[in-house]
Amino acid sequence: MRKEATAVSQPAQLHRVDGHLWDSVKKATFVLGSGLFFFAAFRNSVTWHFQRFWGASGDFWQTLWGMLYNYFGGNEWVLFFLGTMIIPTAVFWAFNGILMFADTTGKPSFITRYRIQVDKNNPVDPAKLRQAVKKVLFNQLFLSVPMVIVMYPVMKWRGNPCGPELPTFHWVLLEFFVFGLIEEVLFYYSHRLFHHPAIYRYVHKVHHEWTAPIGVVSLYAHPLEHILANMLPPIVGPVLMGSHVATTMLWFCMALLTTTISHCGYHLPFLPSPEFHDFHHLKFNQCFGVLGVLDRLHGTDAIFKTTKANERHILLLNFTPLSESVPDPPKQKK
Structure with missing residues (x-):
């Protein structure tokens, strides 16, 4: 009887695994496909309006790149460092500057009324924020910069990353699809590795000092984690594809x-x-990935899917905070 039960249970388990795998593939296709669709629509619309406004001849983006290329006299190292370090870092701090202002002042209410963990960081502890900013700057200056410097000769060996001709738009879409898949795999498994009990307290615990994260904490990490989990997953895709610096930027x-x-x-x-990753900071052992595809495959989103946070894990298309439209259940009195 025991053998028969085992024989019956194995096909059932295989069926469940296949079901999870197929659901994961469908979710990955939907998420990446939707992102690429909106990116394509945005690019086409913006290009058309720019061309109408400025009367640009030919392809707007190619013309813009040509102007930048000529401005720096075709200096490939300068163009590469500008595209892979200076501009992305400026974008990071510009966006986080707005968020840190809201975190520390509670204004504007248009931002703060959408707080997920309503009883946390209201306002954020200034000393804790300064510590986070210092560590992020250290990671960027002393880890990210050297990695980009090493990345340059590798990209030169792979192709012509700073050539005067931009890749076609459809090729860029394909590259982004590949980048997304590579990042999901590398980040998920490196992230789970850092949660291993033998490693967590020495490395990843630094990042989890923030159970209610804020934007700048995205790069607040132990140096080893910054290299393996923050930098490598997004770098590997462009290196493997031999991408142009404009695409990498x-x-x-x-x-x-x-x-x-x-x-x-x-x-x-x-x-x-942000509900998915915010829940990870709150509970530690759920929601390890970026897209959530591998979490579904491995069942590391099982608890998350039973919560109100999962119901709120949607694109908000109105101005009513989801903490109001999908509130947490009232806490039971002891």
């Missing part, structure tokens, strides 16, 4: 904005939902 900017939104602590209208 756009990808790095999007990666930094996405991780900032995931940590910002506010579920703002018309921006990707």
Whole structure:
């Protein structure tokens, strides 16, 4: 009887695994496909309006790149460092500057009313924030910069990252699809590795000092984690694809904005939902990935899916905070 039960249970388990895998593939296709669709629509619309406004001849983006290329006299190292470090870092701090102002002052209410953990960081502890900013600056200056310097000769070996001709738009879309998949795999498994009990308290515990994260905390990490989990996952894709620096710049900017939104602590209208990663900081052992595809496959979103946070894990298309429209259940009195 025991053997028969085992024989019956194994096909059932295989069926469940196959079901999870197929659901994960569908979710990945939907998330990445939707992102690429909106990116394509945005690019086409913006290009058309820019061309109408300025009367630009030919392809607007190619013309813009040509102007930048000529301005720096075709100096590839300067162009590469500008695209992979200076511009993405400026975008990161510009966005986080707005968020830190809201975190420390409670204004404007248009931002702060969308706080996810309403009883946390209201306002944020100034000393704790200064510590976070110092560590992020250290990681960027002494870890990110050397990695970008090493990245340059590797990219030169792979192709011509700073050539005068931009890649076609459709090729860029394909690259972004590949980048997203690579980042999901590398970040998920490196993130889970850092949660291993033998490693967590020495490395990843630094990042989890913030159980209610804020935007700048996205790069607040132990140096080893910053290299393996923050930097490598977005770098590997462009290196493998031999990408143009313009594509890499756009990808790095999007990666930094996405991780900032995931940590910002506010579920703002018309921006990707940060509920998934915010829940990870709250509970530690759930929601390890970026897209959530591998979490579904491995069952590391099982608890999250039973919570109100999962119901709020949507794109907010109105101005009513989800903490009001989908409130937490009232706490039971002891």
